[in-house]
Amino acid sequence: xxxxxxxxxxxxxxxxxxVSLNCTYSNSAFQYFMWYxxxxxxxxxxxxxxxxxxxxxxxRFTAQVDKSSKYISLFIRDSQxxxxxxxxxxxxxxxxxxxxxxxxxxxxxx
Amino acid sequence: EAxxxxxxxxxxxxxxxxxxxxxxxxSGHATxxxxxxxxxxxPKLLIQFQNNGVVDDSQLPKDRFSAERLKxxxxxxxxxxxxxxxxxxxxxxxxxxxxxxxxxxGPGTRLLVL
Numbered sequence: 001x002x003x004x005x006x007x008x009x010x011x012x013x014x015x016x017x018x019v020s021l022n023c024t025y026s027n028s029a030f031q032y033f034m035w036y037x038x039x040x041x042x043x044x045x046x047x048x049x050x051x052x053x054x055x056x057x058x059x060r061f062t063a064q065v066d067k068s069s070k071y072i073s074l075f076i077r078d079s080q081x082x083x084x085x086x087x088x089x090x091x092x093x094x095x096x097x098x099x100x101x102x103x104x105x106x107x108x109x110x
Numbered sequence: 111e112a113x114x115x116x117x118x119x120x121x122x123x124x125x126x127x128x129x130x131x132x133x134x135x136x137s138g139h140a141t142x143x144x145x146x147x148x149x150x151x152x153p154k155l156l157i158q159f160q161n162n163g164v165v166d167d168s169q170l171p172k173d174r175f176s177a178e179r180l181k182x183x184x185x186x187x188x189x190x191x192x193x194x195x196x197x198x199x200x201x202x203x204x205x206x207x208x209x210x211x212x213x214x215x216g217p218g219t220r221l222l223v224l
Contacts (some may be wrong), residue, residue, distance in 0.1 A: 008150065043114070043201055043215030044153065088152050096141075096165055098213065100152030 003027050006089055006101030015110050019076040023089035023101045026070065030091040030099075033065050035074045038086045038103065047087075048074065079108045112136065114216035116202050122222045128190035131219045135183070135204030141165075142179055143213060144187050145201040153201055159185065160207075192223045 006023045013019055021035075032051055036044035048063040050056045056063045062075040072091075076083055089101040115134040123129050135142050140161050145153035156175065157167040161182040170177070174193070179185040189196055199218040205211040 004152075006152070041217070041220075043203070043217050045215065046212050049212060090152075096158060097155055100154070102150065102152045 001026055003099050004089065004091060004101045007104055008102050010105040010107055012107040012109060013079055015079060015081060015108055017079050017108075019079050019083070019106060019108075021074040021076075021087050021089075021104050021106070023072050023091075024070055025072075025091060025099075027091075027093065027099075028067075028070065029093040031094055032092045033063070033072050034090040034098070035061075035063055036088040036090060036100075038088060040085075044088055079106075081108045081110045083108050114202055114204055114214055116200075116216040116219055118219060119217065120220045120222075122224065123192055124224050125194055126191040128188065129192055129221065130186050130188045131200050131202075131221075133185045133187070133202030133216060135185070135202070136214055138206070139204035139214075140182070140207050141205045141211070142185050143203040143205075144177055144185070145203065147199045147201055147218070149198070156187070189221075192221075194223050197221055197223045 004025045035048040037047050038044040053065045053067045060077045064073040084107050086103040086105050088103045090098050092098045117132050142159045144156045147153045156170045157177045158165040159179040162179050177187045199220050201218045203213040203215045205213045
């Protein structure tokens with residue numbers, strides 16, 4: 001079993017839709033949870049960073065962490081074609097190593 | 111603020127050849143990471159430096175991969191000899207001090223081994 005599981009998609013939605021992206025994990029020691037966005041032929045860029053359980057909102061993006069279920073989500077409201085990218089979840093325990101999910105490819109159609 | 115720089119951007123080699131990648135992190139960042147990202151997968155950490163010391167190289171195939179970070183700034187990652195399965199994007203990232211800090215990624219080097 002992988003430490004972090006993420007559906008690779010692709011996920012295709014119309015412009016303006018609410019997008020839900022999810023990851024599950026098995027290591028209960030994970031404390032830091034991140035979402036990265038990766039455009040084609042670019043390096044990942046950090047979108048959201050949360051510590052422990054709860055919600056965090058930043059503009060059109062909301063990150064949720066449910067440690068009891070070992071489940072994290074990223075919601076994108078009013079999705080735009082410019083949101084088309086691969087979204088990577090990532091997590092780490094109190095140490096240095098970050099474990100990434102495989103990424104979900106998202107396509108937002110105009 | 112300049113981002114993480116990597117070169118070359120693309121490299122095509124034949125199996126059993128050697129190749130080297132270069133990374134210049136963001137100025138002042140003590141921690142430098144090399145990741146391997148195979149098509150359709152997330153980045154996998156190969157090696158992590160704190161200044162010029164190695165923090166974690168548990169997933170680095172040491173029989174063929176080597177990395178160094180002389181003077182705690184620039185870093186090079188070398189593969190010798192390359193195998194077909196080394197075809198991937200090699201990403202360099204840096205962070206201020208490692209633990210709990212945001213990682214900033216470079217654009218990556220796309221390697222194709224024929």
